[in-house]
Amino acid sequence: MNFSSWPSVLVVDVEGNGTTPPDLVEVAALPVRDGRPDTSTAGAWLTKPRRPVTPFAARVHGLTNQRLESAPGWEEIADQVHSLLGVSWICAHNAHVDYRVLKAHLPRWQPAGVLDTLRLAKATYPGLSKYSLDALIEHVRLDLRAAPAQRHRATFDAYATAQLLIAMADHYDTWDQLVAAAVPPGLPGAPEPEEEPTLW
Template identity: 85%
Template sequence: MNFSSWPELLVVDVEGNGTNPPDLVEVAALPVRDGQPDTSTAGAWLTRPRRPVTPVAAGIHGLTNERLANKPGWEEIADQVHGLLGTSWICAHNAHVDYKVLAAHLPQWQPAGVLDTLRLARATYRGLPKYSLDALIEQVQPDLAHAPAQRHRATYDAYATAQLLIAMAAHYDTWDQLVAAAVPPGLPGAPEPAKDPTLW
């Protein structure tokens, strides 16, 4: 894979407060450049949700209401997040979730495309019993020595997802092949279905 052929791409991960629909409590956006995660230009934000964090959610990511009490509200950081994301491609694990939540919080935002490492892993590593982020980390053994924070925090999960994306990209010759395997139907960047020449 020639990484220089890649468009601008950021691996994203979000954590929520546990409500439905969720309020954001953490967002991470990590650029991938020249086949490496670029932590020097990454963005990470903690934000105080409008509704309290549920005990279940706090138990997963450790972001309690007390810890978030003095963080800015979403409206205070939305422009910063939008500014970093721009119109770049994004990548996430089970990308429908992250894309849907980000789009709900940033109604003017539209990425060029959305790669899903869950979909990509199913195409790349056929026959695995599980395709969760933990299962793929165990399968691929990416270098996470420099991953920030810990599992289930947005910064860590974005870094891990970036390393998995880079590892799986090695199985594809071109960006277009990667897109064909990794973009879920109906999300931005999905290849156009081939048209039947017999139809008007």
């Protein structure tokens, strides 16, 4: 894969407060440049949710109500997040979830496209028993020693997903082939279905 042919891609991950629909508590956006995650220009934000973090969510990501008490509200950081995301492509694991939550919080935001490493992994590694991020980290043997924070924090998960995307990209010759395998139908960037030939 020639990474210089890629448009701007940001790997994103969000963590929520455990309610339905969720309030955001953490957002990370990590650019991929020249086939590497660019941590020097990444963005990461903690935000105090409007509703309290549930005990279950706090156990998963470790972000408690006490930890977030002094974090800014979403309205204080929304413009920063929107500015970094811009009109770039985004990538996430099980991307429709992250896209839907971000879109709900940033209604004016419209990415160029949405890559899903879950969908891409099923095309790239058919026959695996599991396609969770943990299972794929183990299958691909990703080196995550440089990853920030820990698993289930947005910064760690975005870094792991970026490394997974880069590893899988080597299985495709072109950006268009990658897009065809990685973009879920109905999300931005999905290839247009070919029209059926007609007699008229």
